Amino acid sequence: MDLSLNETQRMLQKTVEDFIARDANRDKLIELQQTERGYSDEIWRTASELGWVGMMIPEQYGGGGSDFSTTAAVYEALGKGPVPGPMFSSGILCGQIILQAGSEEQKKQFLPSIAAGDIVAAFAMTEPDYQWGPAGVRLRPTESGSDYVLNGTKLFVYDGHVADWVITAVRTGDGADDISLLMVDAKAPGVTRRKLDGFTTSESEVTFNNVKVPKANLLGKVNGVKAALDRAIMYATPILCAYKVGGAQAVCDMAVQYSRDRVQFGRPIGRFQFVQNHIVQLVNHLDAARWTTNEVLWKLDTGQDARVGVHLAKTLASEGYRKACDYSHEVHAGTGIMRSYGLTLYTRQSRSLYAALGEPRYHRKQIANLIETIE
Template sequence: MNLDFTEEQEMLRTSARDFLTTECPKTLVRELEESEKGYSPELWKKMAELGWMGLVIPDKYDGMGMQFMDLAVLLEEMGRNILPGPFFSTVVLGALPILSAGSEEQKKEILPKIAGGKAILTMALTEPSATYEASGVHTKAVARGNSFILNGTKLFVENAHIADYIICVTRTKDGASPEEGITLFLVDAKSPGIKCAVIPTIALDKQCEVVFENVSVPKKNMLGELDKGWPLVARTLEQATMAKCAEMIGGAQAALDMTVAYAKERVQYGRPIGAFQAIQFYLSDMWMKVTMSKNITYEAVWMVSEGLPCTEKVAIAKGWVNDAYKFVTERGVQVHGAIGTTRDHDMGLYYRRAWAADQTFGNTDFQREVVARQMGL
């Protein structure tokens, strides 16, 4: 057993923290929230120069060949600082499934572009059914000649409005179970018939409605096997869930740090409010939730990274971290007092993200049901 990060991981963490502090101040975060694109192409280019988008892409596709665990370190720092933009959707929802299931040709075409910061990706999975279960996938893909024709509406597709490729999860067959008959396609986002609109959301994070109307996709752009795409989606969801948890623990730590610092400097009744036991107990509980969120997240990330079976562990981690991040930001606002409720204060940036992340890849009710099934209930 070794519960420490490697020296390389610590270096990656430090350099990411320094870079983001300098390059992505909260003024930029607010600007990007209000902007149409939701990301800074200039910052994106610098991130590509650092090799971030290619972190987990093998050397032969121009990446750095690192592991999922390393990616989690980077994501934790992104969550800590807050980095708006398409890193998550491009790398976690784009590069990882291509690495898992892409043909050599697909990998050669797309992975170097991702590593170089030349392609933005996303995955279109959820629909108006608003579930991460296979039963929620109704978008149809029908074979016609050398192509498939896609029809349907996808919802909550991150960054589809700026994406170059959309990995679309479709139903190609009605099987005995909802998991049968799922097929994934790498769709050129500029294909005729795709309509995309940003949905205004709590974290202003550019989730889109994407309508596919008779969109023709060449057969060679199928990602993985025909009708057998669900295991790839499930694997991607496990990775994405833990990647999201990594972001969330970074955000939770930042919210805790801000609140502790404030409690030490804000004076009322002639003493810092952090000297009052009521405030100390809030902060102790926040510290516990953050610490425990990190422990369980690292363990589950490690399992994902090692390729171990981890359905229950991932559900446990997300189920816990959802509640913890919300708790920490809620108490964070409370301790800051009225100023914490304002648009100008940074605590609100984290508070809104906690509420958004809670729902993404399954809220705690969803995760509890996964755990209940794993328990044989």
């Protein structure tokens, strides 16, 4: 089992790193964080033109057809920025949902435009009474002729405020898995969106007020998308984990460099045992996130059962990124909370993405259920 990057993957990472140094350095990202969109047209255009958005979309639908490890190598480098934008939510997550659940006609309609960056898609599952997974889906559509009608709210919709289309999970039956997916035009009458305030990044609230959705916009079959949605999320999750690993690596590098540069009592603070302990703890969390992520990427690329590995990687990547930021702040002390320094870019990101695609508690429960099934 070789979990190291090959030459092509290292070259791709170098391309992303050069882009960050040139067009998305920390000063630029700090400025963008204060804007409503959170990213720039230049960043989005570059990511689209270089194929980062559509990497996992098959070539027949206008994408790059890359494997999991190659895609993750790029997204890990993006996480080091941390480069903002709907690359993951649109190109990876929604791309996989349409690929797994959509009809051939829907794939041809949406995937080429998503891969090219011409449209942005977002996935809306969670609601005000937060619970990740099908059990938390309460929004029920009503039928009116050839349309479904939606009334309700979706919360924590990543990049929903900039989306052209919102893939919306709705409750269409009383069974635990009786959910369906609707492609909702974000500019349709009755759809309102707002970016959430607070210590967040791209989370949004999407509200539906008598929104009519053509029944032709149903992805897959009524009550028949649970398995396809599970596959899509399983395939997308390790790419999000890689993005978090990149962020954790960046804050580790910042902490180590600061411990060398900052002098106190006549010596670099990295010589003090307590500071060393913070960095060791940081590296422990980083390595746990990195190697569980790399292992599950290898399993997916080699066609092995990766279900437990995906949940484990997501648990450790969410916790690892958050703890890496915590320990980096311990090393930096007061300097770390200065917005102009840049560490808070990652801290905010680590909190924002902590529960994306399910919080660690949810994934631990899934591991327990799967282990019982395997045994």
